[in-house]
Amino acid sequence: MRQRSGLWLMGARGSVATTAVTGLLALRAGLIRPVGCVTERLEMDHSVLPAWDDIVVGGHDIVSIPLDKRAEQLAESGLIPHSVFTAVAPGLRAVDTELRDGYHPVTHTGSLADAVARLAGDIEEFRTRNDLARVVVVNVTSTEPPVPAMPEHQDFDLLVQALNDPQRTVLPPSSVGAYAALTAGCPYVDFTPSPGIKMPAMDELARRKAVPYAGADGKTGETLLRTVLAPMFTARALNVRSWAGTNLLGGGDGANLADPEQAKGKLESKARGLHNLIGEVTAPLHIDNVPDLAERKVAWDYVSFEGFLGAKMSLQFTWDGYDSALAAPLVLDLHRLVSAAHADGQTGALSELAFFFKDPLGTDEHRFAEQTRMLAEWAAQL
Amino acid sequence: MRQRSGLWLMGARGSVATTAVTGLLALRAGLIRPVGCVTERLEMDHSVLPAWDDIVVGGHDIVSIPLDKRAEQLAESGLIPHSVFTAVAPGLRAVDTELRDGYHPVTHTGSLADAVARLAGDIEEFRTRNDLARVVVVNVTSTEPPVPAMPEHQDFDLLVQALNDPQRTVLPPSSVGAYAALTAGCPYVDFTPSPGIKMPAMDELARRKAVPYAGADGKTGETLLRTVLAPMFTARALNVRSWAGTNLLGGGDGANLADPEQAKGKLESKARGLHNLIGEVTAPLHIDNVPDLAERKVAWDYVSFEGFLGAKMSLQFTWDGYDSALAAPLVLDLHRLVSAAHADGQTGALSELAFFFKDPLGTDEHRFAEQTRMLAEWAAQL
Amino acid sequence: MRQRSGLWLMGARGSVATTAVTGLLALRAGLIRPVGCVTERLEMDHSVLPAWDDIVVGGHDIVSIPLDKRAEQLAESGLIPHSVFTAVAPGLRAVDTELRDGYHPVTHTGSLADAVARLAGDIEEFRTRNDLARVVVVNVTSTEPPVPAMPEHQDFDLLVQALNDPQRTVLPPSSVGAYAALTAGCPYVDFTPSPGIKMPAMDELARRKAVPYAGADGKTGETLLRTVLAPMFTARALNVRSWAGTNLLGGGDGANLADPEQAKGKLESKARGLHNLIGEVTAPLHIDNVPDLAERKVAWDYVSFEGFLGAKMSLQFTWDGYDSALAAPLVLDLHRLVSAAHADGQTGALSELAFFFKDPLGTDEHRFAEQTRMLAEWAAQL
Amino acid sequence: MRQRSGLWLMGARGSVATTAVTGLLALRAGLIRPVGCVTERLEMDHSVLPAWDDIVVGGHDIVSIPLDKRAEQLAESGLIPHSVFTAVAPGLRAVDTELRDGYHPVTHTGSLADAVARLAGDIEEFRTRNDLARVVVVNVTSTEPPVPAMPEHQDFDLLVQALNDPQRTVLPPSSVGAYAALTAGCPYVDFTPSPGIKMPAMDELARRKAVPYAGADGKTGETLLRTVLAPMFTARALNVRSWAGTNLLGGGDGANLADPEQAKGKLESKARGLHNLIGEVTAPLHIDNVPDLAERKVAWDYVSFEGFLGAKMSLQFTWDGYDSALAAPLVLDLHRLVSAAHADGQTGALSELAFFFKDPLGTDEHRFAEQTRMLAEWAAQL
Ligand SMILES: NC(=O)c1ccc[n+]([C@@H]2O[C@H](COP(=O)([O-])OP(=O)(O)OC[C@H]3O[C@@H](n4cnc5c(N)ncnc54)[C@H](O)[C@@H]3O)[C@@H](O)[C@H]2O)c1
Ligand SMILES: NC(=O)c1ccc[n+]([C@@H]2O[C@H](COP(=O)([O-])OP(=O)(O)OC[C@H]3O[C@@H](n4cnc5c(N)ncnc54)[C@H](O)[C@@H]3O)[C@@H](O)[C@H]2O)c1
Ligand SMILES: NC(=O)c1ccc[n+]([C@@H]2O[C@H](COP(=O)([O-])OP(=O)(O)OC[C@H]3O[C@@H](n4cnc5c(N)ncnc54)[C@H](O)[C@@H]3O)[C@@H](O)[C@H]2O)c1
Ligand SMILES: NC(=O)c1ccc[n+]([C@@H]2O[C@H](COP(=O)([O-])OP(=O)(O)OC[C@H]3O[C@@H](n4cnc5c(N)ncnc54)[C@H](O)[C@@H]3O)[C@@H](O)[C@H]2O)c1
Ligand code: NA
Ligand code: NA
Structure with missing residues (x-):
């Protein structure tokens, strides 16, 4: 029943x-x-x-x-x-x-x-x-x-x-x-x-x-992608040197996180995940309040990594989603x-x-x- | 021994x-x-x-x-x-x-x-x-x-x-x-x-x-990323509507693949993988010979997907690597x-x-x- | 009156x-x-x-x-x-x-x-x-x-x-x-x-x-940007080596231009402009029909250029607009x-x-x- | 002589x-x-x-x-x-x-x-x-x-x-x-x-x-592009709603500007230019020190703008250059x-x-x- x-x-x-x-x-x-x-x-x-x-x-x-x-x-x-x-x-x-x-x-x-x-x-x-x-x-x-x-x-x-x-x-x-x-x-x-x-x-x-x-x-954007992509670098033995991120968001969440004090918890939970996945790398991370985006969130990540013979390469992505x-x-x-x-x-x-x-x-x-x-x-x- | x-x-x-x-x-x-x-x-x-x-x-x-x-x-x-x-x-x-x-x-x-x-x-x-x-x-x-x-x-x-x-x-x-x-x-x-x-x-x-x-x-660039990212959309029940790709490459491989006849095998092997992962979606794909890139390959993919309540969202990435x-x-x-x-x-x-x-x-x-x-x-x- | x-x-x-x-x-x-x-x-x-x-x-x-x-x-x-x-x-x-x-x-x-x-x-x-x-x-x-x-x-x-x-x-x-x-x-x-x-x-x-x-x-997207950006490279004496472009579009125009014969005029008028601005460079260009984009057009351009002492640099942009x-x-x-x-x-x-x-x-x-x-x-x- | x-x-x-x-x-x-x-x-x-x-x-x-x-x-x-x-x-x-x-x-x-x-x-x-x-x-x-x-x-x-x-x-x-x-x-x-x-x-x-x-x-990267692109929006009567920017740089300049106090002058001179060009808009701007980039600078800008009938559109670019x-x-x-x-x-x-x-x-x-x-x-x- x-x-x-x-x-x-x-x-x-x-x-x-x-x-x-x-x-x-x-x-x-x-x-x-x-x-x-x-x-x-x-x-x-x-x-x-x-x-x-x-x-x-x-x-x-x-x-x-x-x-x-x-x-x-x-x-x-x-x-x-x-x-x-x-x-x-x-x-x-x-x-x-x-x-x-x-x-x-x-x-x-x-x-x-x-x-x-x-x-x-x-x-x-x-x-x-x-x-x-x-x-x-x-x-x-x-x-x-x-x-x-x-x-x-x-x-x-x-x-x-x-x-x-x-x-x-x-x-x-x-x-x-x-x-x-x-x-x-x-x-x-x-x-x-x-x-x-x-x-x-x-x-x-x-x-x-x-x-x-x-x-x-909840894992719905940038962090989702990070937990999908970071294991690829590990599996392929590629050496991630830095992973920079910028999040632009409007909405109530954007307004709230514009306050650095409020954002702290969010930034910390994001950073913990990344370090758990690929260790301690340079990883500047920003959350910006951009009211005209309204309910959308745009995230840009730039990953700089090193391959065989020291080759310097990069992966960047832009995620454009409705957060809610x-x-x-x-x-x-x-x-x-x-x-x-x-x-x-x-x-x-x-x-x-x-x-x-x-x-x-x-x-x-x-x-x-x-x-x-x-x-x-x-x-x-x- | x-x-x-x-x-x-x-x-x-x-x-x-x-x-x-x-x-x-x-x-x-x-x-x-x-x-x-x-x-x-x-x-x-x-x-x-x-x-x-x-x-x-x-x-x-x-x-x-x-x-x-x-x-x-x-x-x-x-x-x-x-x-x-x-x-x-x-x-x-x-x-x-x-x-x-x-x-x-x-x-x-x-x-x-x-x-x-x-x-x-x-x-x-x-x-x-x-x-x-x-x-x-x-x-x-x-x-x-x-x-x-x-x-x-x-x-x-x-x-x-x-x-x-x-x-x-x-x-x-x-x-x-x-x-x-x-x-x-x-x-x-x-x-x-x-x-x-x-x-x-x-x-x-x-x-x-x-x-x-x-x-x-060998899977080393765009396709590597596709096989990493596509399962994420599936796992999250998100509906991929199209997945477009452009590959710019120089080097011997670029020159060879500039010939559409030669590129055919490559394009087919790339397409097979994508369709296996997410089914039949619109997926235009190009390989261009750009000699000044020399040994580098630059790939751009644009994924358009639909979420809850029909929300239209996108993910795009640029991969910049030394192919060899x-x-x-x-x-x-x-x-x-x-x-x-x-x-x-x-x-x-x-x-x-x-x-x-x-x-x-x-x-x-x-x-x-x-x-x-x-x-x-x-x-x-x- | x-x-x-x-x-x-x-x-x-x-x-x-x-x-x-x-x-x-x-x-x-x-x-x-x-x-x-x-x-x-x-x-x-x-x-x-x-x-x-x-x-x-x-x-x-x-x-x-x-x-x-x-x-x-x-x-x-x-x-x-x-x-x-x-x-x-x-x-x-x-x-x-x-x-x-x-x-x-x-x-x-x-x-x-x-x-x-x-x-x-x-x-x-x-x-x-x-x-x-x-x-x-x-x-x-x-x-x-x-x-x-x-x-x-x-x-x-x-x-x-x-x-x-x-x-x-x-x-x-x-x-x-x-x-x-x-x-x-x-x-x-x-x-x-x-x-x-x-x-x-x-x-x-x-x-x-x-x-x-x-x-x-009408000049409303990729070409608009090209005619804005190309003169910058010229003014700064930077040497553009290649300028690749991909256009994804849905709508009636997308369906029509999916036919390579129909697209020819469009591709020619786009190419003429670029060459007039920066001379003959490698410039692969694609127009793809992506119906789910409906009235939107997404254009990605990748410009590879050379500066002082042969430094290899790039500019890429993504334009996401409603064409009409x-x-x-x-x-x-x-x-x-x-x-x-x-x-x-x-x-x-x-x-x-x-x-x-x-x-x-x-x-x-x-x-x-x-x-x-x-x-x-x-x-x-x- | x-x-x-x-x-x-x-x-x-x-x-x-x-x-x-x-x-x-x-x-x-x-x-x-x-x-x-x-x-x-x-x-x-x-x-x-x-x-x-x-x-x-x-x-x-x-x-x-x-x-x-x-x-x-x-x-x-x-x-x-x-x-x-x-x-x-x-x-x-x-x-x-x-x-x-x-x-x-x-x-x-x-x-x-x-x-x-x-x-x-x-x-x-x-x-x-x-x-x-x-x-x-x-x-x-x-x-x-x-x-x-x-x-x-x-x-x-x-x-x-x-x-x-x-x-x-x-x-x-x-x-x-x-x-x-x-x-x-x-x-x-x-x-x-x-x-x-x-x-x-x-x-x-x-x-x-x-x-x-x-x-x-000296104007050599992100700001150069901004002074090239912003007048386009004005000329076309398009309404820029926000212009976000992130700069990743290594080298001596990166290390120096990692100090928020030192970066202040740079951020101010960048912001002054943008506001002069398109008026007061939301414009978060970051400079991050990413040592592995060495002498390269990577800048990402995301411009959100409004067109006819309130259409919401965007332009984003990534500049990858050798600053010096x-x-x-x-x-x-x-x-x-x-x-x-x-x-x-x-x-x-x-x-x-x-x-x-x-x-x-x-x-x-x-x-x-x-x-x-x-x-x-x-x-x-x-
Ligand atoms: N993709 C996502 O949207 C996503 C992902 C992960 C986490 N989150 C988190 O979910 C939360 C909600 O996000 P949102 O976009 O709906 O934000 P929102 O600002 O639109 O909604 C938050 C709501 O909580 C209410 N509220 C605040 N304090 C309260 C309290 N003490 N008791 C009861 N209600 C209270 C507010 O009045 C508001 O109505 C945020 O913490 C956000 O970080 C969202
Ligand atoms: N990341 C990658 O570089 C990558 C990934 C997947 C597949 N591949 C494939 O690997 C192959 C090699 O790539 P590359 O960049 O070294 O290309 P390349 O053009 O630099 O080298 C190919 C070599 O094969 C030689 N060759 C051609 N026909 C031959 C024959 N019949 N017998 C013996 N040698 C012959 C050529 O003379 C040349 O030296 C290509 O087919 C490429 O598609 C490369
Ligand atoms: N930003 C832009 O939208 C843009 C920019 C530059 C050029 N254009 C050009 O503008 C044109 C219209 O674009 P659209 O998006 O409105 O396309 P559309 O397919 O929505 O509209 C074209 C219309 O023309 C009609 N038509 C076709 N042949 C005709 C004929 N012989 N006589 C009368 N009507 C005829 C069709 O029935 C259709 O209604 C296209 O050629 C496009 O390339 C558009
Ligand atoms: N594209 C560009 O590289 C660019 C563009 C605009 C402005 N700039 C500016 O140019 C300056 C130099 O950039 P860089 O990349 O060469 O930095 P850098 O750190 O490599 O070099 C700065 C040099 O100045 C020296 N210096 C510091 N204080 C000094 C003093 N009081 N007297 C004499 N020398 C002193 C340092 O020892 C160092 O050798 C920076 O202020 C930077 O912001 C550079
Ligand atoms: Na939200
Ligand atoms: Na420098």
Whole structure:
């Protein structure tokens, strides 16, 4: 018997979230083909995955623009076809009734434990109200800067104490959200490079709650290509000397990452991957906010390498994509796969989902082809 | 006990061959590091591979420019460092004494069987004179156009008859060379897209002689990237709509491929790979002769693809490489691996060497990451 | 007192024509800004130019798809904003009533003189019916292949004789159109590389009719960049060694130019310009039909050049544009400027309009900056 | 009668200087053609220009590596052909005897006036010793950061006072050099973006000494292209929305500009030009130090622009050049032209030399084609 499964989006009114929900409604209505949906082509028992019809959406956000207005903006920027927007607008308005106010340190009064309780309550009510077998929480909020390491992040008991102290704010919003998700007994996916669930104390909580989680930072552009291309140089024994990159992006993500402090986490997660793949090379990397690109991202990489007899050669590429169109189907895929893992009783970091992430939790495997194989084998056994 | 192994180059005075020999002498003298040599980084029993010191070079060519003069030209075009050239020039002159006149239909008198006998004789004398455990013949002659299919190519006995008829020329030069190699009991590698060994009758001969062979068409640039990138689109369920390519190259290969008839084989072997990877898409492809690039090849590919909600996106890359610097270490690797396979008693098409080729013999696997894994597993068992 | 001026489009249902008419209606309604309209920024007496409100459109085509349907297709391919399409659809239907069947050799019966009379009659009736001061005929039909030179193209009297012979077809359709335009006393603009007006006999007719004309082949992409960039190399005494180009295009133009015979004229007009600018260099050039690009054109050029001490350097660019969005405002500009030239009594080839063309008539000046200056000076004196 | 003219290089052991001197010696010996030398192709009275044989080189630097060693390094990095290096090495050693220690604040004791006197003395002795008609001083030292504005930079008398105060250091090294050049009665060229001569007090001194000067910051790559391409968008009324740039460079300049403080002047001079050409647009710009590129510079620019009906289009280019090979012939050209201007009695900022500079002194004209014309007209009148 089919069970209904909840998709709770933290950052539900953002570009990625709105595109994912619009696409889900369009898939359900048969308006589009599932291009970009990896689960559709995996060789596996598809009955363990929630069907498009069985996914119910809710979420948190800190802005209040109605979901259909947000989708209309995305249609104007060329990301969503006008005909699709028109057809799904009523469905978007229905989803809008399931959205709740997110947590923001500036507006919140009380302890972090209060915030957690409020967020977890929203999710639990959503689960009960819609009679859902489970809810997978996916974080697609704006990227946050890294946080300084604190003992409370290492030790679950210390963390609980600190959360109850109304004078302290030991967790950034993404981690408050992750904590709330786990508290509500929900599997969690971090699609951003924010601190989120990446703390030993949080892993401890996930294990206590016996839920699986996955992350971090969706891999959809420059980094995807790097994890595809870098292993080629290694396999051919070619000596990469430098790998420079420039990312131009508009949209909410571009505006946010224009702030060097916010960009830091993103730049760090990108750099970690590259060094893991080819070692320490000169690798200048930039993220620039170029508002007129709207929802597009343009990435240019220049790889300088040395071959036999010291020959100096280069590879450069330009990637021109709609960031959220690349991300949204992966959000749906992650919902489906993590739902199935939860149903299967899996817990802790799902390293087999490295395929989806720039900074995979639970593994150091960055090579895309290897990640593809890990995913295929894992999915085949679900 | 170490055995000496012969490397017989068909096309020994060409750019790839000269670079391979120069590099071998430089490696032997410790002048360069083995960048680009795949065998150096494979995890395997390295003692089964001929050491640089144990490889003895001979070959056929139809031009008579001394090998050191050819190397000097390549130094002038920036491919070989001047200091390396100076150091190995005496060694190149020594190799020159082992080179013999190749077969060319225009200058040859007599039957093809006579030609085969002469070529095979040269190789056998080389083996005896140098007291070699075996000789691996590698074809790096100029690319030939495809040949029309004939019954003689299908049936070994028919072929033998035809070869003895002085009025017929049923095989192109590359296949005459392959036939001679097999006749001499030598393993054979086809680094070109020419007809060479790609005929059932030739496979029959290889099996009778119990020798292994590998091919075809070294994968060093645009196609290498295509076999790396195309699986990414598939894995991510992205819909490639078109994949256009332009190759600019100078050098002997550029001049030869400027002739559309000669280029046909190359274009066909490139196209086959792409279609195998992503199905039938619009894929215009050009090879242009641009003499001022000398030994460099510049390839530009533009991939247009569709994502979620019909989003139109693109990836383009420019590869700027020294073609022969990419090819030469692979020629040495192939010599080593095919020598080891021969010592190991393997026969027929070595499909596990697909990693090296645009148009792999014995398999349809074009995905580079899979080929890398096949190679690693095979080498580990040698 | 303002006078109304006719714009007669040969190829009125094509992509360029439809975009020009849609844009004109949108400008008139104040829906868009005149981006890409050169006349708007020229320093000149703007009162000599027809205002958007004063331009009346008619034309010939050989297909019968309604203009609003054609515009809808262009809206779907992203070229025309949906909101603009909706607003101007009634206007497009009104223009549609002014469109007539064009000349096509396959459907025509009778002499070419009959064809000319019919086309000229259509234009004259349009002028009278709408009470227009003048009609400028602009050729935006599909590109035709070059025609073999004939004595009739050189000598006006011979030509007239041949046109009256029902057994002969000495002119291609574009030239039949040009002849009809001149016969009707209309200034003529050739936006295509087709033979059109480029014959001494046609120039003779223009002089007899005392009308000005301009052409040929609108300069909107790769060639525009070449005429901008090539003079830089010259000014800096840098030695261009080769200039390779690849053009990927979809749309009607792409389909048509996929035929090598049709593409010949285009390739020739492109090559002439480059050689005029930097002399004879290696310059392979391709035009590929890539239907999924729809109305976009992607051009990649790779320039290899030599500097001081023989240093080998390169410049490459990728141009990604909507071809018709680049062409359409120029069609409106040309209408305005040629109208003004006609009102001013100018006759023959308007070499000062070289700025707009790949293969400028009446001058050998290809350098874009010089052309810009020639245009500015000429317009200032109108 | 021919007169000999001195070329005094501030930064004489740097990459640009060494390439210029090597090239001059090679031109003199007839070993190379004057590719990249603009004066060779200007239509003018060439007898007013110093011939290659009549240029005598001296200079200051703060490092002591012999000029031939420096040239050898440049030969190893592929910038100077080995054969040329070998042929001119003795000539480089001869020039080395004319090089003197430059001024550096860290090693200098005494007032800036003392420093000026010492530097000016070096130049005057060089002029006398070699019996030169004049000496043109060209600044090719490492780029300095901008300096805070001070009243002494505005007012010549205040400046003189401050220079005599041994406790003050009101001028950066580049300006000390410029002051010394003017003091010695020498024309001055600033090939760098450093403060140098760009102060009203310095202009006052130049006028008192009745010498011409030119600058600033040689235009050889990305900025050259920008001043060529930006006017195209303006001429075609296309709306540039953003213009992003990334520069990868190795060499001494790369290492120096890796320091954000040092890069500031360069980034500012680049940005000023772009804004002058197309107004205020989003224009992120990066300079990265990529040591393995050695003497090469790779620049990538991405221009996003809007056309008719709001069509979104883009142009991107990659420039791959040897920075010093582009700069060196311009240093020779500037020496020749400024020599001729001095002989002609011209004084103050030579705005007609804007063609050579990113940040032209004496004019706001950044459009390359206009600059080319200004230069041609000016040179024709010399
Ligand atoms: N291809 C991709 O688009 C891609 C790839 C990898 C990672 N990501 C990450 O996904 C995230 C979302 O990207 P986007 O383009 O949708 O950005 P966006 O700016 O459009 O959306 C972010 C949304 O999060 C909301 N938000 C911010 N703080 C919140 C909080 N504390 N609680 C609840 N909601 C909050 C914002 O109001 C906004 O609606 C970013 O962190 C981005 O880095 C995106
Ligand atoms: N990266 C690469 O360089 C690369 C990759 C894949 C395949 N290949 C293939 O390798 C081959 C060699 O490339 P190259 O750049 O060295 O070309 P090249 O033109 O420099 O050398 C070819 C040599 O073969 C000789 N030759 C021609 N016909 C012969 C015959 N019948 N017998 C003996 N010798 C003959 C020629 O005289 C010449 O010396 C080409 O077929 C090329 O397509 C090269
Ligand atoms: N940037 C540009 O778009 C650009 C630049 C330079 C030149 N051009 C030229 O402009 C022309 C039009 O381009 P397009 O993209 O609009 O092509 P298109 O194929 O969309 O339109 C051509 C139209 O001409 C019509 N036609 C063909 N033969 C005709 C005839 N004998 N009489 C009347 N109509 C006829 C066709 O039916 C079609 O409607 C082409 O020749 C193209 O090469 C375009
Ligand atoms: N295409 C180009 O190469 C180009 C274009 C525009 C501007 N420039 C400018 O030209 C300058 C030189 O470039 P480069 O590549 O030769 O750099 P470089 O680092 O190779 O050389 C600079 C030289 O200046 C010397 N120097 C530093 N301070 C000095 C001082 N106070 N007095 C005397 N000498 C001093 C250094 O020791 C060094 O030898 C840089 O400022 C660069 O920005 C170069
Ligand atoms: Na986004
Ligand atoms: Na430099």
